[in-house]
Amino acid sequence: MNLLNLGCSELRVSPICLGTMTFGEQVDEPTAFAILDRAVERGVNFLDTAEMYSVPPRAETFGATEVILGRWFAQRPGMRERVVLASKVAGPSRGMPWVRGGAPDLKPAHILAACDDSLKRLQTDVIDLYQIHWPNRNAPSFGAMYFDPKQEAEYTSIHDQLEALGQLVKAGKIRHIGLSNETPYGVAEFVRVAEQHGLPRVLTVQNPYCLVNRQIDNGLDEVMHRLGVASIPYSPLGFGLLTGKYDERGFDDPGNTGRIARFERMKQQRWGRPAALAAAKRYNALARKHGLTPTRMALAFCYTSWRVASTIIGVTSLAQLDEDLDAWGTTLSPELLAEIDAIRLEMRDPAQ
Template sequence: MKYKKLPNTAIDVSKICLGTMTWGKQNTEEEGHRQMDYAVEKGVNFFDTAELYAIPKEKETQGSTETIIGNWFKKTGKRENIFLASKIAGPPEFNEHFIREEGFTEAAFDDAIHTSLKRLQTDYIDLYQLHWPDRATNCFGQRDYVHDENEQWEDNIQQILQILERYIKQGKIRYIGLSNDVPWSVMRYLEEHKFNGLPRIATVQNPYNLLNRTYEIGLAEISMRENVGLLPYSPLGFARLTDKYIENKGIEDARLTLFPEMARYNGERSLIATQKYYNLAKKYNMSLATLALAFINAQPFVTSTIIGATKMEQLEENIASINVDLDEEILSEINKIHNEIPNPAP
């Protein structure tokens, strides 16, 4: 395993982060425990979860993923070995759910943090993230920003950081991050740190993969100049960037088969680009998943790549990608495809 400092800390986190969102839905608790056992054996010390999980979101399974992780901590006694990230859900009008109605209020944070701590069977969360903004903006695949002159949102970022600061001082969370967010917001949070001494965001968790490199347009420069790490999720595009769809192997229980509503990576341009990346991977005698993950692992603005798997063989391949280095020739060919078909699945 390879490790990297969490930005602005002395903490070494594995460059592979274990994603957990299928546990409690596509994966059983036993399977989740097996994945954690294997990941730790291979040197992974970073887990990511959320109060919303399992995904696809349902009221009956909401919170189940955190419960599975908490039971594993209790069983193994390995809480102190893991850098644990979780998230508070944003308001439902921007990503429909059933947890609570309000946005990032003091009451919402109090409920979310204490409920997550209970499910996770821990006294603290290492990295606490805002799962999505509590204002209307262009995230979740929306290309353009359309401003609503009548919106009710008022800038509450200073208040959010003041609330989070109290939980940091109480020792219930250690560091903070954003998710599904945009350049304006990242700089606005950093502004509060610089000018008012409020807690500094360490990371941004956004989608990033061969079919969606929009992070590079505005956020990569912020990551490098301001030292805010990217935690890329969906590095394989809901498994679109794997061999199985092209080779028609084992897709009966694949995510895009079971949940066709997750159609973000099914567009015609995505399929054309995927075929080109698949051909490139085969040219260099590697799987498409390995090519896709190795590309992300090579980016200097990435702190840790969040990988998820429903089967152990997928997990093994994904973790092993950390040992694959792409040379300049392969990276050049990747960029050639990207320039031909840029960001088909933002």
């Protein structure tokens, strides 16, 4: 894998980013260290985390992933300088009272304090890419299908959020800023306000992108392309749906250790929808018909998309990591891509 410039920045990153939200819940610290070591050994230099991790979120594991990463840095002298590190400040509480006491608004003081806390956990002086994990305003996200103006309320403005992030840039605590789980409006407005007021410009957007959730293709791709914002999508395997692990017994197989099978709350989210599983089975069968594993086809779909700068993968073992990295370089024929689009035309984006 050759390194590439992330958006318009000086950051040089691998086209595969290691997401770490499993560390501290499904993955213990020794295994996390082994995964991190192997990823770097194989050319991955881009790591993504968040103050909220691990997932599924619990009060007991809030910040646990950053702590693990911080210990890894501490035990690997010089490693921090070798990698590009991304983290996130959580948006409004969303029913998590352990996040800023359940505050419904992400205030500038929250952003400043959250960054300081992340820096301590990560045992570093600077975060290369600091992202807002989800919108502070009323906006459809995490499986919400529609915007509802009846849910409008007062919230800290985009301008004030950018000013707080600008303070962190000036203080040398972060280098660049990004968004996550954002809408086309949100991306465009963040860029507009930044340019109008001389504030930090959004470098990246981290949204889901996979065969069962191609929301990026619904207009966000045009916005990001025209505004020069890089896409670093997550869940290229649709929370495991696109590996084939749920094809035969669904989500209730007691022997399946995948997140949707293991954690009941995951079954209630977009990835656990029956329609999402039905669509995944179609794509998985298509992969096998073309002599590919479901995992390889799903990853290649993201790896080779012009929309994607770096794909965020999440793993729980060295075997999964190697499988995901080995898929790099796989190409999909025009005929196969046409068959993928035919399924999408029929089933749309059931995990959006």
